[in-house]
Amino acid sequence: xxxxxxxxxxxxxxxxxxxYTLDRVRREIAAAERQEQEQRRGEEAxxxxxxxxxxxxxxxxxxxxxxxxxxxxxTGKRSRGVPREVALxxxxxxVPACPQCRPDSALGYLD
Numbered sequence: 001x002x003x004x005x006x007x008x009x010x011x012x013x014x015x016x017x018x019x020y021t022l023d024r025v026r027r028e029i030a031a032a033e034r035q036e037q038e039q040r041r042g043e044e045a046x047x048x049x050x051x052x053x054x055x056x057x058x059x060x061x062x063x064x065x066x067x068x069x070x071x072x073x074x075t076g077k078r079s080r081g082v083p084r085e086v087a088l089x090x091x092x093x094x095v096p097a098c099p100q101c102r103p104d105s106a107l108g109y110l111d
Contacts, residue, residue: 050081052103054090064095072101 055066097104
């Protein structure tokens with residue numbers, strides 16, 4: 001059974017439509033491949049997560065409200081990575097340790 005039209009004009013029309021559609025599909029494939037490459041490059045270029053994080057309060061000159069381990073799920077939006085010494089100093093100055101990740105235990109700092 002042949003499901004193609006029998007005459008040349010309709011066959012040419014079908015050929016034109018299929019060529020147009022194939023070109024569109026190839027452009028979409030190329031765009032998807034570029035997007036995947038950009039995403040992969042972005043993931044590779046992402047800096048490593050900090051080992052220690054200070055979560056800051058609200059306001060420009062706010063004081064730290066918690067010390068976290070770098071991968072803590074409970075870290076707030078207003079936070080910044082800090083070196084080990086800064087995290088230890090913050091704990092010594094009375095900044096509370098996050099109750100979920102317990103950075104004081106990981107740092108070896110216990111009251």
